[in-house]
Amino acid sequence: MNRIEDTFKRLKAENKKAFIPYIMAGDPDLEKTMEHVMLLAECGADIIELGVPFSDPLADGPTIQRAAERALKAGVTLKKIIPFVKKLRQHTQVPIVLMTYYNPVFKYGEDAFIKDSVDAGIDGVIIPDLPPEEGEDFIKLSRDANFSTIFLIAPTSTKERIRQIVSACSGFVYYVSITGITGSKLTLEETFKSRIASVKKSTDKPIAVGFGVSTPEDAKRVSQIADGVIVGSAIVKKFYEHPVGAMEFIEKLREAIG
Amino acid sequence: MWRITIKKQPDKKGYFGQYGGRFVPETLMPALQELEAAYSKAQKDKSFQMELKHLQAAYIGRPTPLYFAKRLTKHLGGAKIYLKREDLAHTGAHKINNALGQALLAKKMGKKRLIAETGAGQHGVATATGASLVGLECEIYMGSEDVQRQSLNVFRMKLLGAKVNEVTIGSRTLKDAINEALRDWTTNVRTTHYVMGTVFGPHPFPILVRDFQSIIGREAKKQIIKAEGKLPDYLIACVGGGSNAIGLFYEFLNDAVKMVGVEAGGRGIETGEHAARFAGGSIGVFQGCKSYLLQDDDGNVLGTHSVSAGLDYASIGPEHPYLRDMKRVRYTYATDSEALSAFELLSETEGIIPALESAHAIAEAVKLAPKLSKNKIIMINLSGRGDKDVQQVARIKGIEL
Numbered sequence: 001m002n003r004i005e006d007t008f009k010r011l012k013a014e015n016k017k018a019f020i021p022y023i024m025a026g027d028p029d030l031e032k033t034m035e036h037v038m039l040l041a042e043c044g045a046d047i048i049e050l051g052v053p054f055s056d057p058l059a060d061g062p063t064i065q066r067a068a069e070r071a072l073k074a075g076v077t078l079k080k081i082i083p084f085v086k087k088l089r090q091h092t093q094v095p096i097v098l099m100t101y102y103n104p105v106f107k108y109g110e111d112a113f114i115k116d117s118v119d120a121g122i123d124g125v126i127i128p129d130l131p132p133e134e135g136e137d138f139i140k141l142s143r144d145a146n147f148s149t150i151f152l153i154a155p156t157s158t159k160e161r162i163r164q165i166v167s168a169c170s171g172f173v174y175y176v177s178i179t180g181i182t183g184s185k186l187t188l189e190e191t192f193k194s195r196i197a198s199v200k201k202s203t204d205k206p207i208a209v210g211f212g213v214s215t216p217e218d219a220k221r222v223s224q225i226a227d228g229v230i231v232g233s234a235i236v237k238k239f240y241e242h243p244v245g246a247m248e249f250i251e252k253l254r255e256a257i258g
Numbered sequence: 259m260w261r262i263t264i265k266k267q268p269d270k271k272g273y274f275g276q277y278g279g280r281f282v283p284e285t286l287m288p289a290l291q292e293l294e295a296a297y298s299k300a301q302k303d304k305s306f307q308m309e310l311k312h313l314q315a316a317y318i319g320r321p322t323p324l325y326f327a328k329r330l331t332k333h334l335g336g337a338k339i340y341l342k343r344e345d346l347a348h349t350g351a352h353k354i355n356n357a358l359g360q361a362l363l364a365k366k367m368g369k370k371r372l373i374a375e376t377g378a379g380q381h382g383v384a385t386a387t388g389a390s391l392v393g394l395e396c397e398i399y400m401g402s403e404d405v406q407r408q409s410l411n412v413f414r415m416k417l418l419g420a421k422v423n424e425v426t427i428g429s430r431t432l433k434d435a436i437n438e439a440l441r442d443w444t445t446n447v448r449t450t451h452y453v454m455g456t457v458f459g460p461h462p463f464p465i466l467v468r469d470f471q472s473i474i475g476r477e478a479k480k481q482i483i484k485a486e487g488k489l490p491d492y493l494i495a496c497v498g499g500g501s502n503a504i505g506l507f508y509e510f511l512n513d514a515v516k517m518v519g520v521e522a523g524g525r526g527i528e529t530g531e532h533a534a535r536f537a538g539g540s541i542g543v544f545q546g547c548k549s550y551l552l553q554d555d556d557g558n559v560l561g562t563h564s565v566s567a568g569l570d571y572a573s574i575g576p577e578h579p580y581l582r583d584m585k586r587v588r589y590t591y592a593t594d595s596e597a598l599s600a601f602e603l604l605s606e607t608e609g610i611i612p613a614l615e616s617a618h619a620i621a622e623a624v625k626l627a628p629k630l631s632k633n634k635i636i637m638i639n640l641s642g643r644g645d646k647d648v649q650q651v652a653r654i655k656g657i658e659l
């Protein structure tokens with residue numbers, strides 16, 4: 001058993017959906033990140049995605065690009081984020097998933113990354129530029145360590161790819177709601193509902209939807225179809241631009257997801 | 259001793275030894291599979307191949323000449339120097355060989371729009387040209403620093419009907435332009451083909467671009483045999499992403515010919531301001547593939563510097579580290595000032611103003627030729643012409659135009 005699976009089990013029993021906020025670790029520094037994580041947990045976040053800043057975030061829109069720039073400027077890297085989560089674990093048991101590009105993990109060493117992450121109390125990882133076919137070793141190492149590997153399904157994914165991706169996933173499956181990058185406007189394609197339904201047919205793993213969910217209304221619409229809702233850019237933006245209103249916004253998201 | 263299985267590369271997953279692969283967001287994976295299938299169909303499609311062949315001759319002006327640089331040879335006092343004149347290809351550089359091929363392929367795939375990154379602007383111009391030739395929309399991404407130093411090419415792209423998007427994030431050079439182009443592709447992948455400009459990125463781009471560029475070496479081999487009755491002793495090419503180098507080298511890989519790839523040494527390796535991936539880098543995964551990369555201990559990509567925008571890039575096409583591991587190609591670098599001297603030397607001795615990228619290859623010949631006897635032959639890929647660089651060189655020399 002692990003924290004992510006426990007969380008989805010509990011939510012299912014309570015007939016609730018998962019609220020999964022994303023923030024960039026180190027934006028603008030790790031002290032603030034600690035505050036933000038605690039606030040998110042208090043406001044009912046079920047799983048928290050911690051972004052690892054990277055110099056070339058090619059799947060991200062301007063909001064997260066800038067957040068990464070701020071975090072890198074503060075000197076925050078994977079090597080600091082892992083011990084940071086270890087410290088965080090003294091205060092909260094909310095499941096934590098890292099979202100990182102592959103090169104920082106590759107440079108750290110896959111083996112060492114998984115071992116140190118598990119040791120720090122990190123529950124899993126999302127690597128947007130590592131498709132399952134390039135991650136065979138990584139997946140195996142992660143399985144052995146009970147470390148969740150969350151892969152992404154896109155609106156362009158073929159049936160065959162979906163089958164391959166869901167079998168590589170543990171913890172949950174990440175469904176990308178739009179054909180595009182993070183922070184784009186959510187325009188749910190007509191086929192969204194039927195596509196989620198067809199993914200559900202191929203797996204019993206929970207499905208969380210993210211990319212472009214920016215308002216409580218968006219979150220509500222998505223939560224009616226998926227098992228979890230991921231909100232990234234909108235929260236990153238709120239913490240950066242209107243920190244005073246952040247708590248209210250997060251509470252509204254939580255409420256909308258139900 | 260040259261009989262190695264180099265031509266069998268890459269494997270099914272796009273690996274040249276341990277380098278290559280396909281590291282992109284899932285949204286793009288189906289498009290890469292579609293591209294791979296479409297390309298393998300086009301390779302067997304006689305009408306596609308005939309159209310390509312026709313345009314290579316009638317539109318690009320191929321074969322480009324192989325020119326014996328008599329005065330440069332005399333000046334250096336050693337090996338005979340031949341120049342493969344890609345500067346005489348339509349639009350002024352080898353980039354058109356690839357851009358035209360991909361434009362035709364995209365048209366065949368039913369795409370409506372081409373996008374591309376560009377550093378020196380040559381690939382942007384070539385893609386814009388390919389787009390107008392086959393009738394597709396075109397948008398180019400270019401770092402704002404490159405927009406400034408290659409302003410002539412920016413205007414050319416606009417004349418050709420392309421939209422040029424200036425990229426103002428990150429280091430504002432080629433790598434940032436690639437990030438933006440990949441973001442655009444991720445968003446518009448259903449209607450758009452991304453024309454990768456060099457032998458880099460996710461599989462199948464490194465082979466696609468290599469195949470379209472390898473016409474350089476095929477022509478050059480016939481030409482040198484006609485001129486000299488034998489193969490050259492050395493091939494030299496500059497290496498940005500590595501397409502003009504692979505384009506020349508590929509046909510000769512299993513021959514007894516030595517090869518040298520020249521990276522940008524910038525202000526010197528010790529200053530950290532360069533783009534010499536082999537001298538200063540390590541293995542990493544960047545913008546779609548595993549290769550050598552200038553990066554820090556945390557895996558973040560380092561800024562680069564070169565006087566030539568086309569070589570100013572943090573990584574290198576994955577076939578190059580493979581050829582280096584196989585000890586098939588030697589890689590070295592030329593500094594900004596060596597390249598600038600070579601730029602002037604070729605202009606003065608031969609009446610050919612080379613691109614600053616190509617000047618790096620000339621700079622290596624300046625070092626190598628005098629050490630070789632007069633019966634040896636060096637063939638240099640003169641990848642592009644230098645008109646685009648004239649203003650920048652004047653600026654560097656403090657001359658107001």
Ligand SMILES: Cc1ncc(COP(=O)(O)O)c(C=O)c1O
Nearest residue numbers: 456498499500501502568615642
């Ligand atoms: C004239 C010329 N030569 C060389 C290059 C470097 O690219 P590659 O290494 O792919 O040939 C460029 C790139 O812009 C170029 O314009």
